[in-house]
Amino acid sequence: xxxxxxxxxxxxxxxxxxxxxxxxxxxxxxxxxxxxxxxxxxxxxxxxxxxxxxxxxxxxxxxxxxxxxxxxxxxxxxxxxxxxxxxxxxxxxxxxxxxxxxxxxxxxxxxxxxxxxxxxxxxxxxxxxxxxxxxxxxxxxxxxxxxxxxxxxxxxxxxxxxxxxxxxxxxxxxxxxxxxxxxxxxxxxxxxxxxxxxxxxxxxxxxxxxxxxxxxxxxxxxxxxxxxxxxxxxxxxxxxxxxxxxxxxxxxxxxxxxxxxxxxxxxxxxxxxxxxxxxxxxxxxxxxxxxxxxxxxxxxxxxxxxxxxxxxxxxxxxxxxxxxxxxxxxxxxxxxxxxxxxx
Amino acid sequence: xxxxxxxxxxxxxxxxxxxxxxxxxxxxxxxxxxxxxxxxxxxxxxxxxxxxxxxxxxxxxxxxxxxxxxxxxxxxxxxxxxxxxxxxxxxxxxxxxxxxxxxxxxxxxxxxxxxxxxxxxxxxxxxxxxxxxxxxxxxxxxxxxxxxxxxxxxxxxxxxxxxxxxxxxxxxxxxxxxxxxxxxxxxxxxxxxxxxxxxxxxxxxxxxxxxxxxxxxxxxxxxxxxxxxxxxxxxxxxxxxxxxxxxxxxxxxxxxxxxxxxxxxxxxxxxxxxxxxxxxxxxxxxxxxxxxxxxxxxxxxxxxxxxxxxxxxxxxxxxxxxxxxxxxxxxxxxxxxxxxxxxxxxxxxxxxxxxxxxxxxxxxxxxxxxxxxxxxxxxxxxxxxxxx
Numbered sequence: 162x163x164x165x166x167x168x169x170x171x172x173x174x175x176x177x178x179x180x181x182x183x184x185x186x187x188x189x190x191x192x193x194x195x196x197x198x199x200x201x202x203x204x205x206x207x208x209x210x211x212x213x214x215x216x217x218x219x220x221x222x223x224x225x226x227x228x229x230x231x232x233x234x235x236x237x238x239x240x241x242x243x244x245x246x247x248x249x250x251x252x253x254x255x256x257x258x259x260x261x262x263x264x265x266x267x268x269x270x271x272x273x274x275x276x277x278x279x280x281x282x283x284x285x286x287x288x289x290x291x292x293x294x295x296x297x298x299x300x301x302x303x304x305x306x307x308x309x310x311x312x313x314x315x316x317x318x319x320x321x322x323x324x325x326x327x328x329x330x331x332x333x334x335x336x337x338x339x340x341x342x343x344x345x346x347x348x349x350x351x352x353x354x355x356x357x358x359x360x361x362x363x364x365x366x367x368x369x370x371x372x373x374x375x376x377x378x379x380x381x382x383x384x385x386x387x388x389x390x391x392x393x394x395x396x397x398x399x400x401x402x403x404x405x406x407x408x409x410x411x412x413x414x415x416x417x418x419x420x421x422x423x424x425x426x427x428x429x430x431x432x433x434x435x436x437x438x439x440x441x442x443x444x445x446x447x448x449x450x451x452x453x454x455x456x457x458x459x460x461x462x463x464x465x466x467x468x469x470x471x472x473x474x475x476x477x478x479x480x481x482x483x484x485x486x487x488x489x490x491x492x493x494x495x496x497x498x499x500x501x502x503x504x
Numbered sequence: 505x506x507x508x509x510x511x512x513x514x515x516x517x518x519x520x521x522x523x524x525x526x527x528x529x530x531x532x533x534x535x536x537x538x539x540x541x542x543x544x545x546x547x548x549x550x551x552x553x554x555x556x557x558x559x560x561x562x563x564x565x566x567x568x569x570x571x572x573x574x575x576x577x578x579x580x581x582x583x584x585x586x587x588x589x590x591x592x593x594x595x596x597x598x599x600x601x602x603x604x605x606x607x608x609x610x611x612x613x614x615x616x617x618x619x620x621x622x623x624x625x626x627x628x629x630x631x632x633x634x635x636x637x638x639x640x641x642x643x644x645x646x647x648x649x650x651x652x653x654x655x656x657x658x659x660x661x662x663x664x665x666x667x668x669x670x671x672x673x674x675x676x677x678x679x680x681x682x683x684x685x686x687x688x689x690x691x692x693x694x695x696x697x698x699x700x701x702x703x704x705x706x707x708x709x710x711x712x713x714x715x716x717x718x719x720x721x722x723x724x725x726x727x728x729x730x731x732x733x734x735x736x737x738x739x740x741x742x743x744x745x746x747x748x749x750x751x752x753x754x755x756x757x758x759x760x761x762x763x764x765x766x767x768x769x770x771x772x773x774x775x776x777x778x779x780x781x782x783x784x785x786x787x788x789x790x791x792x793x794x795x796x797x798x799x800x801x802x803x804x805x806x807x808x809x810x811x812x813x814x815x816x817x818x819x820x821x822x823x824x825x826x827x828x829x830x831x832x833x834x835x836x837x838x839x840x841x842x843x844x845x846x847x848x849x850x851x852x853x854x855x856x857x858x859x860x861x862x863x864x865x866x867x868x869x870x871x872x873x874x875x876x877x878x879x880x881x882x883x884x885x886x887x888x889x890x891x892x
Binding site: 257 | 570571573582583654744746849850853
């Protein structure tokens with residue numbers, strides 16, 4: 162009898178709790194992050210260049226740095242980042258359900274994701290395109306040579322739809338083999354289960370360098386679809402969307418102004434340039450009006466450096482693949498990266 | 505006044521002691537609890553959905569899906585609707601489930617008989633098989649079979665030609681296919697007619713000669729074939745470009761999934777069958793022997809029919825778990841229902857709807873299997889009185 166009573170009480174409590182939870186309104190995302198003092202970020206488990214563990218067990222990568230930059234901007238400490246590893250297919254549902262604050266899985270910026278799925282894109286932080294890598298032994302050099310090929314792709318992205326569109330328009334066919342994650346995909350490709358593997362150019366280069374015989378594989382120079390990628394957030398909190406978008410612009414702006422991780426402290430102390438002083442939060446109250454510490458840009462640059470530094474670390478000269486800046490150079494150097502005016 | 509109350513209390517206590525009332529009260533309480541839990545769940549889901557500005561809407565099923573799905577039975581092509589993509593996924597899931605159930609039944613029956621065999625080699629081989637497959641995770645076995653095929657088999661250009669026009673490579677097994685022509689339907693009808701004829705003939709023919717009745721099966725189809733042109737056209741696989749085209753193919757993913765499911769599930773099922781056979785009273789075997797039946801006959805005619813009664817209920821649940829386990833296919837890239845829902849979620853963002861569809865489909869597949877097995881169980885139970 163007593164047991165039953167306690168059971169009833171528990172049930173009542175659960176029902177009451179559920180009702181209370183349903184009534185609660187969504188707190189502003191910035192407050193939620195500050196109250197848990199942790200920025201939750203969805204990243205890949207192991208995609209070299211984007212997000213992977215280094216020899217010391219630290220999570221490193223281009224997307225990882227964007228997560229750390231957000232934590233530095235909002236919480237003032239890049240180490241307050243909690244990484245949730247996920248597959249491509251899990252990213253958008255995890256973000257929409259509120260499991261993470263931001264998803265950095267190098268998702269391609271598409272109109273549908275922006276307008277129908279309720280997402281806001283940051284950046285694009287990386288401009289590139291989808292290309293194919295093939296085994297040299299199959300003697301394919303052009304896209305039209307790929308008719309009838311078996312193509313390995315990662316499930317849950319838009320790559321298969323892009324290829325399907327491209328091939329359908331040219332009366333070509335292919336067999337997709339969709340797997341869960343990129344590691345598995347490249348393994349199957351290397352073992353010859355697929356003739357072709359596809360991804361964005363820098364990621365293909367990164368992976369080719371890790372294959373057993375990199376010279377046996379050819380990355381076709383033609384790009385069959387553009388892919389401009391970036392982290393995403395939900396679009397239901399304008400203030401938070403502004404913060405993440407402007408953290409990206411801060412990284413680019415810092416590069417435009419020549420502010421680096423090494424000289425940021427000196428700049429704060431010595432710069433007489435009002436534009437730089439405003440950007441670094443020494444003057445004015447741009448940061449404060451965004452709901453951030455006024456010097457959030459300093460914290461971001463101290464944590465990860467400017468955009469160019471992040472790029473060089475993970476894709477450029479300091480990485481294995483030594484990707485040229487290309488489209489990702491600053492606009493003043495002929496690329497596509499730029500920041501709106503900081504005032 | 506006080507006495508009055510005491511009387512009423514007494515009456516209440518007496519009523520409480522009647523089991524009917526008490527049972528009703530408790531059952532209503534329990535039902536109330538279940539209802540409350542369901543309501544809470546519903547409130548939680550709808551509350552959270554509105555909080556996140558999500559809604560439930562299945563209209564996306566009519567929209568065009570643009571992804572390539574690979575081999576499928578229903579002929580889905582990019583540009584068809586999401587609904588037909590789901591049907592294609594369902595067909596692939598059902599294909600593995602049906603083949604898996606049939607093969608598992610055969611393999612596990614064999615394993616069970618080996619386990620019970622007086623031959624030590626057969627007994628120990630079966631024992632080893634069962635212990636290994638039952639005690640390692642299915643996912644691991646699945647990856648093992650898949651890797652084995654991909655790594656050990658040659659590429660399409662060096663494919664092994666097992667039989668004329670039958671090629672095995674790491675792209676799968678390719679064999680010639682008979683494509684149905686118009687005459688095919690008539691031939692099938694003739695075959696059905698032949699079966700009916702044989703059925704009738706069996707009733708007329710005397711005992712002992714009934715076997716000949718089955719000859720009647722062949723008559724009508726042969727007649728049709730003689731009159732009409734080729735009912736089927738054979739297409740042969742040939743190496744074109746990257747791969748074979750023509751014929752029919754089984755992908756390594758399909759084969760790996762099928763093998764993994766059959767090997768894994770047969771380990772469990774063999775033990776169920778063995779326990780069913782051992783569950784039949786020993787006297788039945790001895791009685792059969794004393795009637796002069798051989799070992800095989802005793803098993804087939806006396807022991808097995810009785811064992812079926814013990815076997816079928818647990819085997820039903822093993823068929824169900826085989827069907828559900830087939831959803832692991834997504835790990836090796838076999839395009840099943842789960843794969844369709846993954847793509848659909850990423851293209852439309854309709855995660856709740858897709859998961860609901862998945863749940864409903866697996867639920868109805870399971871209920872269907874259970875229904876068929878229960879009907880069969882009823883038949884087995886109804887047949888013959890109790891030997892025990």
